[in-house]
Amino acid sequence: EDIANNHDLAALQNIKYEEADPLERAQNLKEQGNKMLVIALNPEQTNHKNFARSALRFYAEALQVQCGDKKLTTVIYSNRSMANYILGNYGHGIEDAQKAVVLDRNFTKGYYRGAKCAERIRKWDLARQLVSYGMKTDPPPGETAVAEFNALLEAVKRGEEEAGKKERKAKVAARSDAADTSHIRRKL
Numbered sequence: 001e002d003i004a005n006n007h008d009l010a011a012l013q014n015i016k017y018e019e020a021d022p023l024e025r026a027q028n029l030k031e032q033g034n035k036m037l038v039i040a041l042n043p044e045q046t047n048h049k050n051f052a053r054s055a056l057r058f059y060a061e062a063l064q065v066q067c068g069d070k071k072l073t074t075v076i077y078s079n080r081s082m083a084n085y086i087l088g089n090y091g092h093g094i095e096d097a098q099k100a101v102v103l104d105r106n107f108t109k110g111y112y113r114g115a116k117c118a119e120r121i122r123k124w125d126l127a128r129q130l131v132s133y134g135m136k137t138d139p140p141p142g143e144t145a146v147a148e149f150n151a152l153l154e155a156v157k158r159g160e161e162e163a164g165k166k167e168r169k170a171k172v173a174a175r176s177d178a179a180d181t182s183h184i185r186r187k188l
Contacts, residue, residue, distance in 0.1 A: 026067035030076050033058030037079060040086050052086035059083060074103040074110070081113040085120070093117035094126070106137040108145050112152070119156050122163060127156045 020028060036055035040048040059080035063073065077100035084093035097114030100107055111134025118127035131149050135141060141149065 022065050022067045023069055023072070026062045026065040026069070026072055026076070029058050029062035029065065030072065030079070033062065033076075033079060033083070037083055037086075040083070049087055052083045055083040056080060056087070070103050074100045074107050077103070078107065078110045078113055081110070081117065085113065085117055088120075090117040090121045094121075094123075097130075101133070106139070108134050108137045108141045110134075111137070112145065112148060115149075115152055119152060119159060122159060124156050124160050124163075128153065131156075 033055040036051045036058060039045055040051035040055060042048070045051065059076050062076050063080070067073065077096045081093045081096035081100065084090070084096060094114050094117045097110045097117065100110035101114070104110070111130045115127045115130035115134065118124075118130060131153055135146065135149055
């Protein structure tokens with residue numbers, strides 16, 4: 001059941017979390033957010049954005065707890081970045097991914113999620129830079145992560161090429177309009 005839509009259940013969940021120590025509370029909130037995120041990522045889910053919003057709220061609350069666990073906080077920021085990506089909040093997604101990698105320079109998933117958000121808003125250089133850093137983590141990323149990074153780099157290249165084509169077309173059209181205007185003025 002969607003906790004965000006059931007206020008009684010949400011209240012019970014909050015009571016449960018308030019009794020826990022900060023680390024346990026943050027962990028529980030992260031797990032609730034993860035449940036919502038898994039549902040949001042399900043391709044068959046029709047209202048995935050509602051579940052992503054719920055995940056976002058759980059992650060935000062988990063961060064407010066300030067549990068002091070650097071690794072847990074890193075994961076929460078990264079997961080919140082993914083929730084922002086689903087919602088189309090790419091700028092916030094980049095911010096959260098960057099916070100994750102500031103906490104753990106070797107957190108590959110943070111670089112990947114930040115790069116995906118950057119690619120979506122056509123920040124090609126940032127996307128490329130995040131991929132580059134993500135490929136240099138210690139330990140090195142696994143085979144799957146390398147394949148995902150390479151696919152993302154290909155998407156960045158395609159996006160840059162398409163943007164370049166559009167820009168060239170716009171320049172040609174502007175020159176053509178300017179030439180037409182200049183020709184009309186000469187005739188007058």
